[in-house]
Amino acid sequence: MNLNLNALIAKNLPNQLEGKVASYIPALAQVNPNQLGIALYDLKNQQIIEAGDSEVRFAIESISKVITLLWAIKKLGLKEVFNYVGSRQTGFAFNSILNMEINKDEHPLNPFVNVGAIMTTSLIVEDKQACVHPFEEILTFAKEICHDPDIYLDDTIYHSEKRTGDLNRSLAYYLKSEKMMIAEVEPSLDTYFKQCSIMVTTKSLANLGAVLANDGIKPWDGKRIISSESATATKSLMMTTGLYNQSGTYSRLIGVPTKSGVGGGLVSAAPHKFGIGIFSPALNNEGNSVAGLTLLEDVANKLDLNIFK
Amino acid sequence: MNLNLNALIAKNLPNQLEGKVASYIPALAQVNPNQLGIALYDLKNQQIIEAGDSEVRFAIESISKVITLLWAIKKLGLKEVFNYVGSRQTGFAFNSILNMEINKDEHPLNPFVNVGAIMTTSLIVEDKQACVHPFEEILTFAKEICHDPDIYLDDTIYHSEKRTGDLNRSLAYYLKSEKMMIAEVEPSLDTYFKQCSIMVTTKSLANLGAVLANDGIKPWDGKRIISSESATATKSLMMTTGLYNQSGTYSRLIGVPTKSGVGGGLVSAAPHKFGIGIFSPALNNEGNSVAGLTLLEDVANKLDLNIFK
Amino acid sequence: MNLNLNALIAKNLPNQLEGKVASYIPALAQVNPNQLGIALYDLKNQQIIEAGDSEVRFAIESISKVITLLWAIKKLGLKEVFNYVGSRQTGFAFNSILNMEINKDEHPLNPFVNVGAIMTTSLIVEDKQACVHPFEEILTFAKEICHDPDIYLDDTIYHSEKRTGDLNRSLAYYLKSEKMMIAEVEPSLDTYFKQCSIMVTTKSLANLGAVLANDGIKPWDGKRIISSESATATKSLMMTTGLYNQSGTYSRLIGVPTKSGVGGGLVSAAPHKFGIGIFSPALNNEGNSVAGLTLLEDVANKLDLNIFK
Amino acid sequence: MNLNLNALIAKNLPNQLEGKVASYIPALAQVNPNQLGIALYDLKNQQIIEAGDSEVRFAIESISKVITLLWAIKKLGLKEVFNYVGSRQTGFAFNSILNMEINKDEHPLNPFVNVGAIMTTSLIVEDKQACVHPFEEILTFAKEICHDPDIYLDDTIYHSEKRTGDLNRSLAYYLKSEKMMIAEVEPSLDTYFKQCSIMVTTKSLANLGAVLANDGIKPWDGKRIISSESATATKSLMMTTGLYNQSGTYSRLIGVPTKSGVGGGLVSAAPHKFGIGIFSPALNNEGNSVAGLTLLEDVANKLDLNIFK
Numbered sequence A, B, C, D: 001m002n003l004n005l006n007a008l009i010a011k012n013l014p015n016q017l018e019g020k021v022a023s024y025i026p027a028l029a030q031v032n033p034n035q036l037g038i039a040l041y042d043l044k045n046q047q048i049i050e051a052g053d054s055e056v057r058f059a060i061e062s063i064s065k066v067i068t069l070l071w072a073i074k075k076l077g078l079k080e081v082f083n084y085v086g087s088r089q090t091g092f093a094f095n096s097i098l099n100m101e102i103n104k105d106e107h108p109l110n111p112f113v114n115v116g117a118i119m120t121t122s123l124i125v126e127d128k129q130a131c132v133h134p135f136e137e138i139l140t141f142a143k144e145i146c147h148d149p150d151i152y153l154d155d156t157i158y159h160s161e162k163r164t165g166d167l168n169r170s171l172a173y174y175l176k177s178e179k180m181m182i183a184e185v186e187p188s189l190d191t192y193f194k195q196c197s198i199m200v201t202t203k204s205l206a207n208l209g210a211v212l213a214n215d216g217i218k219p220w221d222g223k224r225i226i227s228s229e230s231a232t233a234t235k236s237l238m239m240t241t242g243l244y245n246q247s248g249t250y251s252r253l254i255g256v257p258t259k260s261g262v263g264g265g266l267v268s269a270a271p272h273k274f275g276i277g278i279f280s281p282a283l284n285n286e287g288n289s290v291a292g293l294t295l296l297e298d299v300a301n302k303l304d305l306n307i308f309k
Helices: A005-018 A061-076 A098-103 A114-126 A134-145 A155-163 A164-176 A185-196 A202-213 A226-240 A245-252 A290-303 B005-018 B061-076 B098-103 B114-126 B133-145 B155-163 B166-177 B186-195 B202-213 B228-241 B244-253 B288-304 C005-018 C061-076 C099-102 C113-124 C135-147 C155-163 C166-177 C185-196 C202-213 C230-241 C244-253 C290-303 D003-017 D062-075 D099-103 D114-126 D134-145 D155-163 D164-176 D186-196 D202-213 D229-240 D244-253 D290-303
Strands: A035-043 A048-051 A199-200 A258-260 A266-269 A274-279 B037-042 B047-052 B198-200 B257-261 B265-270 B274-279 C036-042 C045-053 C198-200 C258-259 C265-270 C276-279 D037-042 D047-052 D198-200 D258-260 D265-270 D275-278
Touching: A005 A048, A005 A199, A005 A290, A005 B265, A005 C113, A005 D265, A035 A202, A035 A290, A061 A114, A061 A134, A061 A185, A061 A202, A061 A226, A061 A258, A061 A266, A061 D003, A098 A226, A098 B228, A114 A134, A114 A185, A114 B061, A134 A202, A134 C113, A155 A185, A164 A185, A185 A199, A202 A226, A202 A266, A202 A274, A226 A245, A226 A258, A226 A266, A226 B244, A226 D164, A245 B228, A245 D047, A258 C265, A290 B037, B005 B037, B037 B288, B047 C099, B061 B114, B061 B133, B061 B186, B061 B202, B061 B257, B061 B265, B114 B133, B114 B166, B114 B186, B133 B202, B133 C185, B155 B186, B155 C290, B166 B186, B166 D164, B186 B198, B186 D229, B202 B228, B202 B265, B202 B274, B228 B244, B228 B257, B228 B265, B228 B274, B265 B288, B274 B288, C005 C036, C005 C045, C005 C290, C036 C202, C036 C290, C045 C202, C045 D229, C061 C113, C061 C135, C061 C202, C061 C258, C099 D164, C113 C135, C113 C166, C113 C185, C135 C185, C135 C202, C135 D198, C135 D229, C135 D258, C155 C185, C155 C198, C166 C185, C185 C198, C198 D290, C202 C230, C202 C265, C202 C276, C230 C244, C230 C258, C230 C265, C230 D229, C230 D244, C265 C290, C276 C290, C276 D003, D003 D037, D003 D047, D003 D290, D037 D290, D047 D202, D062 D114, D062 D134, D062 D186, D062 D229, D062 D258, D062 D265, D114 D134, D114 D164, D134 D186, D155 D186, D164 D186, D202 D265, D202 D275, D229 D244, D265 D290, D275 D290
Parallel strands: none
Antiparallel strands: A035 A048, A035 A274, A258 A266, A266 A274, B037 B047, B037 B274, B257 B265, B265 B274, C036 C045, C036 C276, C258 C265, C265 C276, D037 D047, D037 D275, D258 D265, D265 D275
């Protein structure tokens, strides 16, 4: 692979100056913005290459929505999950209630807006198979699909998320009042705040992306962890709704299924080619990593990863 | 290719009973709903296969938005066009003003909602290179990219569109009042109503899809007609916004870039594999061909065309 | 006064057949719809006249918003209260979040939509003068301004309100997340659910209306209980926002400041003339008492109460 | 009457510095902002008193909506007019389409938002009694109800309104596409642009207000010009929707039925007491005259005109 990752890091790192780290909780606001790291899982050559701050741990935040969606599908089946949450795109912000009320929707639009992700998590919490410790289940699954036993819950971030999570509470009680959510609100939110607060590296995300890119099979041991249809559906949702309001824009500009988190992470899955994890904590106004996206664009161009091409 | 198209036509035709032909103009309302046709341009084997009502002419309607987008990019450049229209997804209907007013958007969301398509057409009408006959230009281009010299303007449909086009007038005057549109409203709308009223067959659309799937090169003569980046961007937009409010849903279910029209047509582009044209005039509530979509799903599954897989 | 109230009751009672009693909690759903009562406090002749089911107790529901607004103004001053809540009309339902999010409002629109009433109650809960028992304060004030020592909290209704109050929770957490509400959410909601569950009669409401109509002075003892400006502002708000989405419509049709509740009550204040309480539990789609409004229209016409005339 | 109007003019004129004259057309942008005038028609003493720039002519703009509403009711009857336009309040701007599309309304909300006023004018244009010259009819009626034979159409303003009226065109075509408007769009708009461009003084408006305050009878000759119910309904609408988004706010602060125009005019009707015309062209962000409103508030307080008091 003819790719000078260090040069690309050096080229794109200064772009972070155009962004700002998430400031709604102190633990995120204190992160050093001057970081950029990348890890690529190369499916063809079965190797991980990495550069920059690839080993730094950061909060997974919204990327956890990918993991809980996959876990919910694994437990309940794809059809059952999509009985409770749509696959529709939205023109509004990730934390908006507007669309549902205006369109009198029967379901949250999709599993990657907050209201849909809370719904997905509530399905795990409510699961009839006596799910006693929903977060522990999710954490165990996250460690396995990210091939990273060191993933852990950051208590400071979790308590901050919980303390400042009133907009998510508002969304959850809206779901409850409209009879869309069956599980109890508070345990669902508690699990949701915890899943957002787990700490990963770009390598954890490159592994996650590699499983998605590899049709649901862990490339490191050749064992299937999620169904093929689950991996395919999730890549579609990452393309149409993975980058909040910029999903359509970056589908046109980059063309690789990608999910972002306000911790500064990006996970991408280029089918049959690469799983990619990127980290740079300074965000644009829409909540996506500035330097992360420009780096991803460069990498996608050089490796010819645009699936529409 | 191991594909019994006639069997698939027979299987899917009855699904048209769940839909209704577009009724807003008499010329569309009189179309026989009991039709289903398909043409596939097989890039590998350089052949077209077809079945059912594949030679029936029907109104292209919103699929013309693909053609005018490509023509506008060819004339003005991709960058210039996307200075005037976004690439953003929407959660509202194709003819809604809501999103723009709520979000105080500076541009129409994307070229495949009505307000964005009118914008794109107005760019052609306004083109500084003294575009004297904008519709004639578009028609000539359509014949070439669809490899179909018999495409023609249906005067009855055009006059009906024009007579009943008040919602499009409302959208166009909104663009004008917000200084988004520079061209005059009435000539822009006139061109728009004409482009919606050209008559194509599934083979015309299979050819159009084949050019998009073939990176912008006409497979029948090996000559490039549109740039590679233009073909790539258009396939991305077809995926994220090509099927109105159901774009996200069918991205998950089918995973092939597709644009629909209320005439009952569908054009799909499976990169490097197939261009597909489908026709069945009975529509679901969101304005997409019912039997057309189920047939496309079957074909995409059998030919393994989902680009997320 | 030349007014045959019994005849008007008989004439208007059948209109209840066009409505339905509120069904969101069992305690309200079990109320007999075939009831209509009225009490008028005649300021000129210093007497109460009544007819029909004028002594039946029913849940005050949204009419409590008038009482808590008056109490909040009495405690904190009119200016301070309207620093936290607007006086703007709305085109949306009483329990909508839409308007605030669309218009990026800094305050709830007005004290008579749910989100504004929760805000007002939270001001009482938060009051710096160490408000230890906010609901008890409100209840004491309600008994005094309604001249009715028998007003009580119905525990069944209160617990039902609390159990089914998820939409109000959603609204309250939205206020909290936007930093509009300073008080704690749960105690504010608890007080709100209690205030909605107090039991009144048409006579209690006629007395409340009479105080408002009498410039803030209790007509039964000649003592001022609220300021003149408080009474005036409240009558204005009752006119522009007192009947949910129908406020403008009934301002045109009746022209008397009126507030409704989903318990089937109506309180009206015709300046210097009458305080009116009406009860009939069957509601129209907008949540207002059907027979109550037609009876009010008849009474207002006969007594020439339209303030725009 | 113990009212020093000159002192009130001097006190309130400086408030114009906080506003800006309407700038969307040159003819309005060139108006000198440093003007403030008032005329009061005193019904009790049968006299007009005036002060400041009370004789300056200015464009009536949205106040014409009052006149066309009254004329439409006079021609077609109150019931018929309100079959086509509602009496509902709105939380959006006067030129918004949002509310209708969101709520799927069957009618424009009320006759004082642009979309409702265009509807009302279209009823006059469409009138079955062969209304050949709708604007001439309106102009004749305006001269009579304003007791001002010198009212004239300003051609410069009219042509500017017409040239820049694309948002009104968008609204009108929306009405047409939803089958709410029966009349042709362009003649309706032409009449609408003309009615907005007639030139009045504060005395014309004081007379108009006096007719409304006097139950529909011209106080200067004792003859009825509009029905009592028409005058009453119009005063109600002025209170609930007369000052755009600030209607509720000024209902609370002033409490006198008032309609504003972006020419800087205000007309008020205090029932049985006064008709008031005010002019000061500098507007606040919501489109209402800044110094005009503060002067009105002072006058209403001194003359005790608040109808809720």
